[in-house]
Amino acid sequence: MTTLTQQQCIPCHGGETAISQAEIDAFQPQIPDWCQYEVKGEQRIERLYQFKDFKTALAFTNAIGELAEAESHHPALLTEWGKVTVTWWTHTVGGLHMNDLIMAAKTEEIFKQFK
Ligand SMILES: C[C@H](O)[C@H](O)[C@H]1CNC2=NC(N)=NC(=O)C2=N1
Numbered sequence: 743m744t745t746l747t748q749q750q751c752i753p754c755h756g757g758e759t760a761i762s763q764a765e766i767d768a769f770q771p772q773i774p775d776w777c778q779y780e781v782k783g784e785q786r787i788e789r790l791y792q793f794k795d796f797k798t799a800l801a802f803t804n805a806i807g808e809l810a811e812a813e814s815h816h817p818a819l820l821t822e823w824g825k826v827t828v829t830w831w832t833h834t835v836g837g838l839h840m841n842d843l844i845m846a847a848k849t850e851e852i853f854k855q856f857k
Pocket residue numbers: 752753754755814815816817830831832833834835
């Protein structure tokens with residue numbers, strides 16, 4: 743089993759396929775606080791992070807934005823007072839790709855710097 747944080751995202755240009763539920767289940771212990779759900783038939787993973795104020799939530803949002811640009815894989819981010827909801831899925835596969843699991847694990851690493 744490879745460590746998600748040590749992997750890099752691959753560019754998705756279309757033609758890639760979604761990962762299987764068995765693969766998601768195998769990696770889930772590395773991202774235990776993320777929940778998987780479906781929107782219009784597409785799988786996504788999501789986690790809510792909590793912060794002491796809006797400014798810190800915004801700084802975390804920007805740090806995740808920097809990560810997204812560095813890896814060319816981009817989340818949905820909802821920033822509120824004291825909260826950021828991070829959602830990962832892959833538009834080009836219409837569901838979950840390894841990129842999403844990698845990015846969830848890397849999001850966890852960044853959150854450790856905000857604790
Ligand atoms: C070439 C580049 O990697 C692709 O356009 C990326 C950009 N960021 C992306 N982010 C997400 N979440 N899904 C994608 O399919 C996607 N495609």
